[in-house]
Amino acid sequence: MLFHVKMDVAIPLDLDPDVRAETLAREKAYSQDLQRQGKWAHIWRIVGQYSNISVFDVESTDELHQLLWNLPLFPYMTIEVTPLCPHPSAV
Numbered sequence: 001m002l003f004h005v006k007m008d009v010a011i012p013l014d015l016d017p018d019v020r021a022e023t024l025a026r027e028k029a030y031s032q033d034l035q036r037q038g039k040w041a042h043i044w045r046i047v048g049q050y051s052n053i054s055v056f057d058v059e060s061t062d063e064l065h066q067l068l069w070n071l072p073l074f075p076y077m078t079i080e081v082t083p084l085c086p087h088p089s090a091v
Contacts, residue, residue, distance in 0.1 A: 003083040009050045026072040
């Protein structure tokens with residue numbers, strides 16, 4: 001199952017710099033692991049925003065929910081999920 005996921009990040013400005021750095025490092029490692037597994041199929045940065053557009057390729061909505069909830073930055077995110085299906089005009 002493919003899902004289009006928009007993630008907007010809003011890390012509090014007063015977050016301890018060490019906590020911020022450690023959280024960002026964990027986020028990068030976790031997301032890159034999911035990319036290597038093929039579950040996080042695509043990720044694009046949105047110009048001028050602390051946001052990304054991603055495509056996840058997972059077995060179920062439950063799996064996607066679990067992956068997103070385990071993102072280290074999840075507490076600082078607003079996430080929009082859109083399920084995708086093949087388009088009949090696709091080549």
